[in-house]
Amino acid sequence: YWLDYGTLLGAWRWGNPLPWDYDGDIGYLAGQWHLLAEQAPAFAKLGIQLTLLTASYRNASVDLFPWIERNGCMVRTEHLSYQPGFLKAVSDRRDIFPATWVNPLAEIRFADDYFPCPNHVEQILRRRYGNIDLLLPYHLKTWFYPQFYRYYWIFARYRPDIRQPTCPVTWTIVRTPTLLKKFGVTDGTHR
Numbered sequence: 001y002w003l004d005y006g007t008l009l010g011a012w013r014w015g016n017p018l019p020w021d022y023d024g025d026i027g028y029l030a031g032q033w034h035l036l037a038e039q040a041p042a043f044a045k046l047g048i049q050l051t052l053l054t055a056s057y058r059n060a061s062v063d064l065f066p067w068i069e070r071n072g073c074m075v076r077t078e079h080l081s082y083q084p085g086f087l088k089a090v091s092d093r094r095d096i097f098p099a100t101w102v103n104p105l106a107e108i109r110f111a112d113d114y115f116p117c118p119n120h121v122e123q124i125l126r127r128r129y130g131n132i133d134l135l136l137p138y139h140l141k142t143w144f145y146p147q148f149y150r151y152y153w154i155f156a157r158y159r160p161d162i163r164q165p166t167c168p169v170t171w172t173i174v175r176t177p178t179l180l181k182k183f184g185v186t187d188g189t190h191r
Contacts, residue, residue: 001028002105002116004065009129011110012121023061027102030066030077069099094128 003011004027010018017024028036033052040050048057055062066077076095082088101120108117118124 001026001032002102002118003027003108003110005063005128007110008108008117008121009125011108011115011117012125015109016111023063025063025065027065027067030068033066036064067102072099073097074099074102097124097127 002008003025005025006018006021006023007025010016010021036050043050043055046057048055052066053064055064067074068077068080069075073096076091079088079091079095082091101124102118104119105116106119106121107114108121
């Protein structure tokens with residue numbers, strides 16, 4: 001299994017769930033479902049309800065996405081039932097990518113622990129969401145969550161302890177006498 005969709009995006013951005021995301025997302029190989037199903041009684045004892053596409057515990061839920069490898073590409077099993085049209089075209093663009101982007105699995109920091117993830121996280125996220133350096137939500141409903149705006153302005157400067165920032169760490173500060181005078185600053189070299 002591996003972190004997928006919004007959960008993977010949150011892990012990549014700052015190592016935690018997206019504050020406006022309401023569930024978790026996990027991808028797995030469809031042929032491995034029986035391994036998960038065998039554990040259903042153990043999950044039930046812990047209060048976790050498990051179905052083919054979701055796992056839920058109290059008010060928390062995780063979407064489970066089965067994937068298959070076909071012709072060297074990873075394809076969501078749901079995609080196989082789509083009829084030609086808009087939904088299939090969008091799914092082709094987002095949810096079909098080289099199998100080498102997933103296997104072998106890598107690890108990513110998430111919620112102070114490490115979890116399996118595709119080995120080409122950035123390529124997969126860029127394929128799905130476009131410019132992932134911007135904190136633009138990919139679901140329309142996210143635009144109505146106050147948590148999005150709070151985190152966008154306060155926490156959007158990607159935490160460097162999670163991953164390398166995409167912008168320079170240091171900036172060249174140009175100090176000119178005109179600017180220093182304008183802002184009433186002296187630095188000892190320009191008076």
